[in-house]
Amino acid sequence: MTSSPVPGLIVFDCDGVLVDSELLAAGVLARELSAIGFPMTAEGCIERFSGVAMPEVLRRIEDDRGRPLPTDFAETVRARDADAFRAELQPLPGARGMLAALTLPRCVASSGRLAKMRLTLAITGLLEFFEPHLFSAEMVARGKPAPDLFLHAAAEMHSPPADCLVIEDSLAGVRAGVAAGMRVFGFVGGSHCPPDHGRRLRDAGAERVFDRLAALPELLNGSV
Secondary structure, eight states: OOOOOOOSEEEEOBBTTTTHHHHHHHHHHHHHEEEEOOOOOOOHHHHHHHHHHHHHHHHHHHHHHOOOOTTTTHHHHHHHHHHHHHHOOOOOHHHHHHHHHSOEEEEEEEOHHHHHHHHHHHHTTOOGGGTOOEEEEGGHHHHHHHSSHHHEEEEEEEEEOEEEEEOSSHHHHHHHHHHTTEEEEOOOSSSSSTTTTHHHHHTTEEEEEOOOGGGGHHHHHTTT
């Protein structure tokens, strides 16, 4: 079997791919929603909102709730997130070694705000591998699952979409990468990923699925 060509650019998602933040953030959101009388579990938040930018998350909640959220809700959630990240956030196992071994150009394209990306990557010691190549849904009209963010990142990095490989853990992210005309690998090594998550990522268009970041350099060389 012929191996796929080595990509010209690796586009990493951040939450759930580089930093193990999804359960922490989902727990914060669930607690804050429950506190205003809209009970939701962390698992429910992950199922509904993983990979989706905050403005769209808030819109969906307001649609379900049938009335606006408190005006300070988003800022309260962001502040609680930051507290949780500073106290508990860890990189995904193998992230630092993988990035140190990776010789290809790379960037991050996340639904999170730039401030959040810089915070989580700094806390986990990974910021040095990416800055200044950080791209946020704040920069485009439509977040994932639309292709806008990945196309923006590719343009800024001077890489044709067909030469890019996206590393994603969410259905929204995989769909965005496919819509952008990029190859996509699905990552299922985060603590938030249920047992059937790999199948769901494949069904969404992921070319292959893996659960160890340390394996990525060999996957890119076609030897795994």
